Amino acid sequence: MGEIYGTEPRVQRLQRLVRFGMLWVLLIFGRLFYLQVFRHEELARIANSQQERTFxxxxxxxxxxxxxxxxxxxxxxxxxxxxxxxxxxxxxxxxxxxxxxxxxxxxxxxxxxxxxxxxxxxxxxxxxxxxxxxxxxxxxxxxxxxxxxxxxxxxxxxxxxxxxxxxxxxxxxxxxxxxxxxxxxxxxxxxxxxxxxxxxxxxxxxxxxxxxxxxxxxxxTLTVDAGLQEQCDRIIEAAVRGRCESGTAVVMHPETGDILAMSAYPSFNPNDPIRSEKDLLARQHAAVTQARDPGSVQKLFTLAALLENTKWDAKTVIHCGNGKFRFGKTEEIEDNHSYGYLPVEHVIWKSSNVGAIQMGIHTGREALYRTLVDFGFGDRTGVPLPGESRGILWPLSEWKKSSLYYISMGHELTVTTVQLARAAAAFANGGFLVTPRLVLATQAEGGELEYAPAAARRRIIKAATAAEVRRISEGVIHFGTGKLAKLDGFTAGGKTGTAQLLEAAPAQPGKNGKKRKARYGHRYAASFMGYAPLQNPQVVVVVTLNGATRMASDVAAPVFKQIAEKALRALAVERDVPEHRAIPEGTAPGEDEGPALVPAPRPLPRLAHLPGAASPAVREIPVGRRAPDFHGKAKADVLAESARLGIPVEMVGAGLARSQDPPPGSLLLRGETVRVQFVR
The missing domain is CATH 3.90.1310.10 (Penicillin-binding protein 2a (Domain 2))
Structure with a gap:
């Protein structure tokens, strides 16, 4: 009996253990069933997120x-x-x-x-x-x-x-x-x-x-012509080095707004990495981001406002105050020369500040302001480059009494080089404001080349006003401040502009111990804005040299000449002035020199090569035809090499080649001749 009673508790404990174990197993299987069936997708997602990664x-x-x-x-x-x-x-x-x-x-x-x-x-x-x-x-x-x-x-x-x-x-x-x-x-x-x-x-x-x-x-595909761009880069660099702080130039087609070249110096090599914030800022295009006082180029826009809004014309005579204009109690604006009575067109040719002020006064504040707004001043041009500046054109409500005087002659407002090019295009194309275009076409992988739509344009001045401004501006080159801008074989018009730059205040205080103020010194923003040929302009060229120590007539006008001649050659524009014909000094344009030869309208060249849909072979980079190095060679050797390469040459002098233009390695424009100077 004792054995039976002793066994019973053990059996019961064993049974309870077995039942507990079975219940535990059932719970585990139930949990597994729940996880595998009801939460399978959720848990699979969690597992995959731990084991898989998307790159x-x-x-x-x-x-x-x-x-x-x-x-x-x-x-x-x-x-x-x-x-x-x-x-x-x-x-x-x-x-x-x-x-x-x-x-x-x-x-x-x-x-x-x-x-x-x-x-x-x-x-x-x-x-x-x-x-x-x-x-x-x-x-x-x-x-x-x-x-x-x-x-x-x-x-x-x-x-x-x-x-x-x-x-x-x-x-x-x-x-x-x-x-x-x-x-x-x-x-x-x-x-x-x-x-x-x-x-x-x-x-x-x-x-x-x-x-x-x-x-x-x-x-x-950009609107830029690489050959012209290289020439423009080289010309601006030569103009700036050792003479100025910086320089920009814009070459634009006035009808389409296509930017054919746009240069800035100092420049950089985009193959080099950026090492600092300063490096990054230096890669912004100064022609778009830096705004300066336009100086006397503004006088053409004052002239346009005058012709549009008053009955004065080019022959109207203005008294230029013998070179002085006084206002307020003690303030005075002076001309570089003492001018008395001048016709309006002579005011532009001579770049009289006092004459421009009189033109602005007769035009009126509201009309002048409205005209400048129409020309796009104080607003971005829409060129697709980062950091574009609006420049400064103060609202009319913020103009002081003297603002009309200063703005009429090119101060108290700032503009970028590309803004000036856009505004000048309105004179060249008959009175329309265009949007600069830099992207000509795009092409998706495997797709067709899609040309960018022509930019919308709107009329801002009458065609007759644009033509009269062009005619008067031709006199700037022949009889006024822009004589060094005269082109070989082409008529042209334009305007010089020299604006004094504000110098930083000296760090040391003055004699009375007070902090010195910034003041205007003898460094200038020297500009030239022009277009050619005169009767049917194919290019607008604007040059700005910052920190120049000489006037625009000396430094900016010759740069305009060089760039404009290169641009007209690149576009294969026919000459409209025979080589033997010259306008006599002192003869007003349109009087005794005879009619200008007007070429037929010439559209911009189409793309000579349309990039194919397939990706280019990555190691085949076409670099275009470049000028060979003729230095030290005899005439016979130069002729032989030029004939082999199919490059026309002009040989001057005798002996061995000592210099050439364009320099060795330069990209050559279509049909461009290399001029080689020989010295014994």
Missing amino acids: DIRAPRGTIYDRNGAQLAVSLPAESLAVNRRKLKDPSIAFDLLHRILGADTARLYHDLERAREKGRDLFWVKRKLTDEEAASLRALKQDWMEFTMESRRVYPHGTLGAAILGSVNLDDRGNAGIEQSQERLLGGKPGKLLLLTDVKRRGIETLKVIEEPRPGANI
């Missing part, structure tokens, strides 16, 4: 072309170098190699190595987007701690040519200046999506699938 696939960047199909910016494959710290046995030897081959900072490498250790990363970057030579030198070492990744490198095959127009990209191939920045949406394309299986440290193990293919960026 962007960078889209190939579009190519930038000039209007004739020359590549200005193209993306090429490039390797980037990282160091695998787990395979790095002796950092000192490795970093010494990297210093000798890449110029890498060894202290920086040690810092990056330590940071990689702290964050648990195996790799850290040494240099991205190596040159071909750097990559070949490093690969030849065959070091397992070097890991190479294929990326793309943006290449600007012509270096500084049109640099401020093109801009540049950062290490991630995103535009940070110029067209590269403003057209990022088109050029950058759309990245694709890649699904990777990762380990516990979120490192890629296996590619699972491509979720979305990248969409390549569109190609962009």
